[in-house]
Amino acid sequence: MYNKTVMDHFRNPRNVGVIEDADGVGEVGNPLCGDMMTIYLKIKDEHIEEIKFQTFGCGSAIAVSSMITEIARGKSLAEAKQLTNKDVAAALEGLPKNKLHCSNLGADALQLAIQDYEDKLAGVKRPQPIRKEKHEHSHGQKCYCPYCDIEIQADITFCDACQSSLEDEH
Amino acid sequence: MKVINLDHISAKPLLPEVKTVMIEAIEKDYHNPASQHKSGEEAAAVLQNARKAVAQLLNCKTPKEIVFTSGGTESVNHAIKGVALANEDRGKHIVTSNIEHNAVIRSLRRLKSAGFVVTSLPVDSSGRVKPRDVADAITKDTILVSIMHSNNETGTIQPIEEIGAITREKKVIFHTDAVDSVGVLPMDVQKLGVDLLSFAANTFYGPAGVGGLYIRRGTRIFPLLDGGVQENNKRAGAENLVGIIGMGKAAELALRDMDKRLAHLRTLKNRLLTELPKTIDEYIVNTHPEHSLPNLLSISVQYIEGESVMLMLDDENIAVSTRSACATGSLRASHVLLSLGLSHADAQGTLVLSFGIDNTENDIDTFLKALKAVVTTLRDISPLYQKASKA
Numbered sequence: 001m002y003n004k005t006v007m008d009h010f011r012n013p014r015n016v017g018v019i020e021d022a023d024g025v026g027e028v029g030n031p032l033c034g035d036m037m038t039i040y041l042k043i044k045d046e047h048i049e050e051i052k053f054q055t056f057g058c059g060s061a062i063a064v065s066s067m068i069t070e071i072a073r074g075k076s077l078a079e080a081k082q083l084t085n086k087d088v089a090a091a092l093e094g095l096p097k098n099k100l101h102c103s104n105l106g107a108d109a110l111q112l113a114i115q116d117y118e119d120k121l122a123g124v125k126r127p128q129p130i131r132k133e134k135h136e137h138s139h140g141q142k143c144y145c146p147y148c149d150i151e152i153q154a155d156i157t158f159c160d161a162c163q164s165s166l167e168d169e170h
Numbered sequence: 171m172k173v174i175n176l177d178h179i180s181a182k183p184l185l186p187e188v189k190t191v192m193i194e195a196i197e198k199d200y201h202n203p204a205s206q207h208k209s210g211e212e213a214a215a216v217l218q219n220a221r222k223a224v225a226q227l228l229n230c231k232t233p234k235e236i237v238f239t240s241g242g243t244e245s246v247n248h249a250i251k252g253v254a255l256a257n258e259d260r261g262k263h264i265v266t267s268n269i270e271h272n273a274v275i276r277s278l279r280r281l282k283s284a285g286f287v288v289t290s291l292p293v294d295s296s297g298r299v300k301p302r303d304v305a306d307a308i309t310k311d312t313i314l315v316s317i318m319h320s321n322n323e324t325g326t327i328q329p330i331e332e333i334g335a336i337t338r339e340k341k342v343i344f345h346t347d348a349v350d351s352v353g354v355l356p357m358d359v360q361k362l363g364v365d366l367l368s369f370a371a372n373t374f375y376g377p378a379g380v381g382g383l384y385i386r387r388g389t390r391i392f393p394l395l396d397g398g399v400q401e402n403n404k405r406a407g408a409e410n411l412v413g414i415i416g417m418g419k420a421a422e423l424a425l426r427d428m429d430k431r432l433a434h435l436r437t438l439k440n441r442l443l444t445e446l447p448k449t450i451d452e453y454i455v456n457t458h459p460e461h462s463l464p465n466l467l468s469i470s471v472q473y474i475e476g477e478s479v480m481l482m483l484d485d486e487n488i489a490v491s492t493r494s495a496c497a498t499g500s501l502r503a504s505h506v507l508l509s510l511g512l513s514h515a516d517a518q519g520t521l522v523l524s525f526g527i528d529n530t531e532n533d534i535d536t537f538l539k540a541l542k543a544v545v546t547t548l549r550d551i552s553p554l555y556q557k558a559s560k561a
Contacts (some may be wrong), residue, residue, distance in 0.1 A: 002481075010481065027553070034475055034503070035520040038553040054553040056515070058477035062551065152511050 024117030068106030201471025325466030333364020376420030
């Protein structure tokens with residue numbers, strides 16, 4: 001189901017752990033989807049000096065977390081801000097379609113960690129993001145068919161593209 | 171490389187004796203049992219022997235009550251759709267439970283779009299339907315009750331006899347999906363009080379792709395497949411004779427060895443239940459302590475996710491199953507586990523351990539040792555475990 005690169009990062013995840021005195025922390029995910037990630041950053045001279053992660057999730061969620069830390073480590077903040085979830089999936093040489101949205105949250109966690117660092121520097125206090133209970137809010141406002149990955153309306157119960165029934169499954 | 175199979179619910183090995191009769195059947199190259207000449211009659215006799223063996227396993231009144239199918243899914247589809255179509259002039263209401271297999275859920279969903287009305291009953295926190303709820307749900311429009319015998323994810327057994335007494339009294343047709351029970355537990359359709367019962371050969375170490383439907387005499391039901399007059403006019407199409415011969419042998423052996431197998435499976439399950447608390451902490455047992463299959467245990471290990479556990483155990487050559495959403499293509503946690511009242515996070519950490527007569531106590535010990543290491547590794551990575559430990 002997973003390719004060799006994904007399995008390698010799953011079996012030997014890089015940069016696992018917590019940075020106790022982190023300069024920035026980013027947390028994404030929701031147990032409804034089955035995946036939660038936390039990324040910790042240590043910043044020096046506008047560069048990511050150290051990066052660690054913790055993840056609750058499936059094989060691809062762990063591989064994604066490991067890969068984003070490898071890609072981001074040593075990068076300038078400006079460079080790191082350009083990283084997207086797509087870059088992570090590409091570096092992993094692809095993920096199964098039904099895993100692309102729920103598990104591929106590594107870059108989102110990184111961006112939140114960078115924002116957290118910059119907020120602290122600027123003295124901005126953002127309210128904690130409210131944990132939404134409904135699944136359709138967990139990846140921005142978009143919703144995707146878990147079977148064929150096409151973007152769909154949040155309230156439909158049937159995917160026209162692949163004829164799958166979607167009762168509560170997206 | 172030897173793989174320890176603790177995923178028997180997905181596939182069981184063929185018994186050597188079953189394999190032998192199937193190979194002999196292929197070599198014999200039987201004619202069509204529906205043909206009237208000598209070769210046809212020879213095939214029909216073999217088919218009848220298999221039917222007798224299966225009918226005995228279920229304690230049917232006559233072998234004619236057994237219809238051979240392509241497996242559990244077809245049997246379930248036949249029972250539900252066949253009864254609905256044959257009885258829609260009497261009513262369009264069907265009663266079921268929230269924990270059924272997809273074969274039941276999706277058959278009923280299809281019927282709903284054709285105008286049938288379905289009442290789906292909840293289960294209590296132990297995973298069982300309350301017979302009283304079934305009685306209350308039945309109306310004058312109810313034509314069918316379909317409640318599974320044992321659940322494929324938790325192994326919990328439903329109070330079928332009690333429900334059977336209710337459906338008999340109210341004169342409603344009763345189907346049970348017994349795919350994971352037949353051949354594992356003693357089954358008696360007379361005692362259960364069911365009109366229809368679905369089963370599959372692989373559950374009792376017969377071939378996959380073969381199964382059957384018990385249809386009590388006098389039950390109003392249409393065929394699912396229309397065509398020839400095979401299977402007493404109830405299932406058209408030339409029979410899969412090689413597979414059916416395998417199932418017949420498997421049924422004969424299941425009946426003969428039932429007590430011995432049960433004793434062995436109970437030993438394995440007891441070992442697992444006794445040793446688990448010494449191996450890992452913070453887990454939930456989803457299987458009913460008393461009313462459950464002897465060969466299945468479902469646990470939810472907290473703070474970690476099932477697919478990760480499954481993949482890491484696979485690296486140790488141990489096959490287990492997970493009903494965590496991630497492994498199944500659906501992104502949601504299992505409807506069965508959520509019905510038990512599990513949180514989404516806990517449901518994601520579920521492992522279904524199902525063993526067979528080919529497993530040993532040594533297999534259980536090897537699994538437990540590997541599980542301990544895997545749980546430690548994944549909890550070290552988990553932010554949920556970190557938070558729970560701090561709290």
